Amino acid sequence: MTFRAAIIGLGVGEQHARTFAQHPDSEVTWLYDLEMAKAEHLAEELGQGKPAESYEQILAAPDVDIVSIATYDHLHFDEVCRALDHGKHIFVEKPLCRTASEVDEISDRWIKAGKPHIRSNLVLRGAAVYVWLKQAIAAGEFGDIYAFDGDYLYGRLEKITEGWRKDVPDYSVMEGGGVHIIDLMLWLMGETPNSVACTGTNIATRDTGFRYDDFMASTFSFASGAVGRITANFGCVHPHHHVIRVFGTKATFIYDDQGPRLFRDRRDGATAEALDLAPLPDGKGILIPGFIQAIRNGDDPTREAEREFDLIRVLAAADKAHADGAPQNIRPTTYTSSNDKTGQQP
Structure with a gap:
């Protein structure tokens, strides 16, 4: 067909x-x-x-x-x-x-x-390095994951000060950009956080037509005891980029300006293992196939749909925590199938 x-x-x-x-x-x-x-x-x-x-x-x-x-x-x-x-x-x-x-x-x-x-x-779910990272976490190579750090460095200031985003009521940089990093966190960790605190600032754009905070920082707490820290930084003086750090009891993954790499040793002088895997997908259509x-195949769409719904509930809770100045609990979707902790590519 x-x-x-x-x-x-x-x-x-x-x-x-x-x-x-x-x-x-x-x-x-x-x-x-x-x-x-x-x-x-x-x-x-x-x-x-x-x-x-x-x-x-x-x-x-x-x-x-x-x-x-x-x-x-x-x-x-x-x-x-x-x-x-x-x-x-x-x-x-x-x-x-x-x-x-x-x-x-x-x-x-x-x-x-x-x-x-x-x-x-x-x-980002389709980038080779994160497909590998998902598989490595599922295989136990990282031990227990206790922290996820991510920064979305937008760097395209004119798109929020001059483009359509400045005219959207209650525009959120966490929803507009940080969503990529939050989605990656949920997918890699295989669980939904139970609460979030969030703050922000508009220093980079306060003298422009953009009316909302151009920087937001969210801290997520998980039932497992893990912590996630994610920023959406639209006002940064930096080319468009993202930074990811995943901390486990056996290994640490880092992706930043120096490329993706892996630490398996915490001793002084330990060197990182460079990962020759792409941190970005091959275009915007990578998930369509x-x-x-x-x-x-007639696959049951429930798990994927509910993962999408969970992501928005997490984002909405972060936005409410930001607006109210108080932590918010997160109501997860009740899945009809088990959480996706496999290393399969989405």
Whole structure:
């Protein structure tokens, strides 16, 4: 069976379209962007897809199995809900939505829709070094994980001071960027934190049109006793980058400007083992083949969907802790299957 995909938003969505068009089990049937010329040009280049005049036209079309959403963050909730109401599988840029009430609504509609496949495009899951790290943790090479540190260094200040993000009500840099690091933490550690504290500052952007904190720092507590510390730093004087440190009782993983490496020895003078593995994925479409395969194989979508829902609940709790100036408890999804502690690539 060939799965028919409609792509909504042709910025990052152009990479979605190219991946669906090139995959042997899918084809692009519709393309939609606020700039019609983008859809027309891409349809001609791909030799697939018809430019749509509206999202409504796509949802009403009979030749759509998958809706791939790459619009502005604050539009995702409504677009995901409407796609669910039409029984579509959904591939969506991060974040899936922005609040606890929104994810509850999406969860309810997902169940009513018969549990179609739904996946956010959190591409660090597909980077070779993190696939290896997931497998190594699952194999016990790190012993017990007791801390995860991550920094999302955005470095593209003009995108929040001049672009669309400054006009989004209650824009959160943790949701807009830190989401990648939080998702990686949840995936690697195989558990959801039970509480979070968060603070932030707007020093880097206080004299600009951006009205919210450009730096947020969250501390997460896990039932296992582990601690996670994650920052979303949009105002930094630094090229776009991320930093990850995973501390276990047997080994420590570090990725920063010096590349990914591993310490297995805590003695003075110990040297790190360099890891010749890519810390970034090969493009924004890297998770799409696995998404298509899951649909084709008839895999149970529950575990992946509920992982997406858990991520938003964690993010929403961090945002509330930031807004209220007080720690927040996190309500996890009750999974119908066991937590994913395997080393399988998502």
